[in-house]
Amino acid sequence: MIRDPADLTAADYLNSAREMTAADRPYLAHLLAEEAARLTPDPATAAGIRASFPNPATTRTETD
Numbered sequence: 750m751i752r753d754p755a756d757l758t759a760a761d762y763l764n765s766a767r768e769m770t771a772a773d774r775p776y777l778a779h780l781l782a783e784e785a786a787r788l789t790p791d792p793a794t795a796a797g798i799r800a801s802f803p804n805p806a807t808t809r810t811e812t813d
Contacts, residue, residue: 759788766802775805 762785769778782802786795 759785762788765800770802776801778802779804 762781764788766781766785769775769781779788779802782798789798790796
């Protein structure tokens, strides 16, 4: 069933971010977590969400 994105809550986005982390999709998890943080009214909680799902582009290490 297709849902209207306007009906999605921060919890929906956060659950999806966890699923993407489990599926080894860190960038998508980061994007979903950013949306969850944007929808979260408490700044401390939003900061915690962002810290839990850092941008993989800034945390990636190069290997040879």
